[in-house]
Amino acid sequence: MSGNAKSTNSYAGKSNARYLILAILFVTTVINYIDRSALSVAAPIMKEDLYLDAVKLGLAFSAFNWAYTFFQIPGGWLLDRFGARKVYGIGLFVWSLFTFFQGFVGSFLTLFLLRFIVGIAEAPSFPANSRMTTMWFPQHERGRAVAIYNSAQYFGLALFTPVLAWLLQKMGWNYIFYFAGGIGMILSFFWFKLVRDPSDHPRVNQQEINYIKDGGGFADAGEKKTKVKWAHIRLLLTNRQMIGIYIGQYALNTIVWFFLTWFPTYLVQEKGLSIIKVGFIASIPFLAAFVGGIIGGFVSDTLLKKGKSLAVARKTPIITGFLLSSTIVLANYTQSTVAIIVIMSVAFFAKGLAGLTWTLVGDMAPKELLGVTGGIFNTIGNIAGIVTPIVIGIILSKTQSFSGALVFVASILLVGALSYIFIVNKPRRIELPEESLPNTKQAV
Structure with a gap:
């Protein structure tokens, strides 16, 4: 058959x-x-x-x-x-x-x-x-x-x-x-x-x-419980492919936390919009990100079904998303409200496209350590939630302008793209050493 x-x-x-x-x-x-x-x-x-x-x-x-x-x-x-x-x-x-x-x-x-x-x-x-x-x-x-x-x-x-x-x-x-x-x-x-x-x-x-x-x-992963050892954590922290997606997730969350913290202030202070307009405009990039995320997933699975490798199917929308998100810096060169909405929506649409990064956690994590791998991935990614608002605040206090902040965000996004291009080579599942698995008999 x-x-x-x-x-x-x-x-x-x-x-x-x-x-x-x-x-x-x-x-x-x-x-x-x-x-x-x-x-x-x-x-x-x-x-x-x-x-x-x-x-x-x-x-x-x-x-x-x-x-x-x-x-x-x-x-x-x-x-x-x-x-x-x-x-x-x-x-x-x-x-x-x-x-x-x-x-x-x-x-x-x-x-x-x-x-x-x-x-x-x-x-x-x-x-x-x-x-x-x-x-x-x-x-x-x-x-x-x-x-x-x-x-x-x-x-x-x-x-x-x-x-x-x-x-x-x-x-x-x-x-x-x-x-x-x-x-x-x-x-x-x-x-x-x-x-x-x-x-x-x-x-x-x-x-x-x-x-x-x-x-x-x-489907049967829930039936098997693996005792997590420090050797497992060390493996997940030193594997080249995992390091690459950790860097990428930190970079991706940089633009997320710009939108979740400073974006409304940016619209009011830098672009002179009223609070009422900000309330409406701030929701548009989120809708764009929703659409981008759905499209990214369908593109990836379609490429996989057409016989493309896992690396091509997953990395194509992710790298495209990183590169397109970096166009957020173009907002420095216009005062047009419409242009700003378009630029920010495109940037966050692209963030949604690149949000496929979580798929690689499922593709690459040891099947016994799906939770811990996701935890490490999300820990490193969410450090951006602490660092980004602080760095942008410092830039703003020193320059009284968001121009440097948008350059900072765009630069980090380019680092994320480079990480997926040069560090995340061919994604494959990590296998734990046999002696670390439960109920495994040693060969003699």
Whole structure:
């Protein structure tokens, strides 16, 4: 029987539970970003009620990033030790609960602690997304799956920021947190009802399991627990291909954190737009990133189906995205509002295109260490969330202009492109040394 015959006949009648899992990951990621961005929407009014000056507000913003970044690796370890269903589901409930509690805060210290806890609880989320798509999807569908859940963050920001702003205006800042936290807690109950590993899901039949496994998915990865050793961490930190994607993720998050922190101030201070216009314009790049992310995933999987190598299929949209994102620097040469919208939207569309980087984590991580690998990847990437706002602030204070800041962002993006061109050579899965695997007998 030919390979094509097998692909068309052997999986006849297969279930499609993997799409249900993907839909849940999409909705959960939307909630994830609503909860982490709730404070930024509430801040203009909240800071007055809590007597927060700029320094304290900045510290409150940073509380999430510090916790989120440095709990990535412990979060990944928990995923590999206890599984994504338990760790992600509990994390969803906890971060939503402590987001809800922010509606009652009356002091800076309480707000800081609650934001810090939200950061800890959200830390396993994206490594868990990567782990679950690697378990549930064959390789030729994984690009689209990653693109869909990864683009949910932009969809959520574009769709729900106006909703949160309406709550702020009509009901007060407290209700932003009640709403954001409440829907997350409700979702957590559906999570535990609907999410299982492929081998344990009531809606999965054997044909779908075979389809996932034959396509390179790890449908049975949840059944095997590997004790994480320091030798494993050292391997993941010294592997050339992994170093390349770590550098790339740091570079990619540089433009993300420019948009999440300084972009509204840039539009007001540098380009002279009103707050009302900023509220509308700031959502457009997020919609562009959503579209770019979906297109990147479909392009990658299409190239793979046409017989292109994994390196070509994954790296083509990623490198194109990095190079196109660097055109953000062109905004230095115009005062036209329309031109600025176009430039920023193209740059963030391209960021969405390059967001396929998470697919390579699933393609290259040792199958026993999907969570830890994602944790290390996201730790290094999110250091940009700490560094970028600070560096841009220093540039702005020294020059009183964002021109240098956009040059800085564009330069880092070019470094990311070079990393994928010259360091990430031919992506392939890392195999752990046999003696480090569980239940392995040594040859004599």
